[in-house]
Amino acid sequence: MIKKRIILIIVLYLIIGNTAQAQQKWSLSQCISYAIENNINLKDYEILERLSLEQARQAKRNMLPGIEASSGAGLSFGRSADPNTNDYINTEFFSSSFDLSSSIVVFDGFRIQNQIKYQQFRKQASEYNRLKATDDLAFNVMVAFFDVVYYKGMLGIANEQVEASKLSLKTTEKKVEVGLKAKTDLLDMRANLEREELNKIQIENTLETATLKLKQLMNLISTEEMELVDDSTVVINEQVTQPQQLFEQYTGWSPYYRSIEANVKATEKGLALSRSALYPSIYARGSIGTGFYETNTDADGNTVAFGDQWKNNKNQYLGASLSIPVFSRWSNRSEVKKAKLELERAQNNLDDERQKMFFDMVNDLTELESLYKEHSQYVKRTEVDELAFQAAEKKFDQGLIDINDYYIAKNRLANTQSQVLRSRTQWEIKMKILQFYRGQRFWEMEESLQ
Incomplete structure (x- = not known):
């Protein structure tokens, strides 16, 4: 029995161990790819894109002639018109009719052609909107990813601070016992350790919240801990980029910008559609029909056979109609004026978005340069603060400085380390934004290299 329990424990241990080893490590590109495949909001954009595609196809189908077939049958009672003679009779009789008709637009002020172009631009805008939503999701995931990376780094710094304080506390306890340190120093160190433990707990909670946002x-849908891999090999350096050149490059391919352009073009076709109502419309129509009437009899008074009546009663029609808008209480011209204002509004929105995009780009480039300078300075400062803390630690052990000076050096080092981490992660985010401005979807590039 004991052997069975031992074997069971070993098997469970191996299963748990293999599961832990098989836990997936998530890179940035993997997180973004998974989000794109599984995000619910993106599926809604895909549905809207398919809807606009069907509307564009139907706009082309509207150029085809319309064909209608109809059939009717009835039994007449009492006084009614004879379909053969149009005389009124009091005889009960059965009749049926069969008709096939067709109509086609000859000219309608180019309304159908403009409608086709309008729906095509709407389809383009819908496609660009889906791509923009995908890019927005990728950036949101990227920011959430680096938030987790940042707080994990902060947690590492907090752990180092706690461990260093624990070692110092043990050393101080021994020195207090032999009278080399005052008991007040020991109490201060214990209080500081508690503060650092609390700070560690707060960072753990923030890290958990950031991880939940990323998921x-x-x-x-997983309760397992995510192990992120920041496999970025980019070396932080100073980037020199001309904003105007970068802006022209970005607007040449950006789904967001091209979506706005497509909306402007669709609005132009909307204006042309409104003007179509001012022109005459010409339609061509044709029909063919036949019927069977029980009152249609031969010389002997017998009802003519169905097949014979099908041939004999056949009728055809060809015709055309012209419709000229004369007066519609100015509604057509009012629609044209409103369409002009909508076009003016769309063009103004395009100019406004161009201005916003340009200054956002300039701001990103400025922040990128500032982050480079900050990171370089903080790296240098870390080396100095590390040496200063080591010296302060030795002086405190020798009783040459008080505990306040010791903690000033210790906290200054931790703060500088956190600033290095912050500037590093923010620089990576801005650098990937710069890559995106250049037309590089960094998550696709990273995935292809794996």
Whole structure:
């Protein structure tokens, strides 16, 4: 029995161990790819794109002639018109009719052609909107990813601070016992350790919240801990980029910008559609029909056979109609004026978005340069603060400085380390934004290299 329990424990241990080893490590590109495949909001954009595609196809189908077939049958009672003679009779009789008709637009002020172009631009805008939503999701995941990376780094710094304080506390306890340190120093160190433990707990909670946000964006239903891999090999350096050149490059391919352009073009076709109502419309129509009437009899008074009546009663029609808008209480011209204002509004929105995009780009480039300078300075400062803390630690052990000076050096080092981490992660985010401005979807590039 004991052997069975031992074997069971070993098997469970191996299963748990293999599961832990098989836990997936998530890179940035993997997180973004998973989010794109599983995000619910993106599926809604895909549905809207398919809807606009069907509307564009139907706009082309409207050029085809319309064909209608109809059939009717009835039994007449009492006084009614004879379909053969149009005389009124009091005889009960059965009749049926069969008709096939067709109509086609000859000219309608180019309304159908403009409608086709309008729906095509709407389809383009819908496609660009889906691509923009995909890019927005990728950036949201990227920010959430680096938030987790940042707070994990902060947690590492907090752990180092706690461990260093624990070692110092043990050393101080021994020195207090032999009278080399005052008991007040020991109490201060214990209080500081508690503060650092609390700070560690707060960072753990923030890290958990950041991880949950990342999972939500990815639509990752899992309670397991995510192990992120920041496999970025980019070396932080100073980037020199001309904003105007970068802006022209970005607006040449950006789904967001091209979506706005497509909306402007669709609005132009909307104006042309409104003007179509001012022109005459010409339609061509044709029909063919036949019927069977029980009152249609031969010389002997017998009802003519169905087949014979099908041939004999056949009728055809060809015709055309012209419709000229004369007066519609100015509604057509009012629609044209409103369409002109909508076009003016769309063009103004395009100019406004161009201005916003340009200054956002300039701001990103400025922040990128500032982050480079900050990071370089903080790296240098870390080396100095590390040496200063080591010296302060030795002086405190020798009783040459008080505990306040010791903690000033210790906290200054931790703060500088956190600033290095912050500037590093923010620089990576801005650098990937710069890559995106250049037309590089960094998550696709990273995935292809794996």
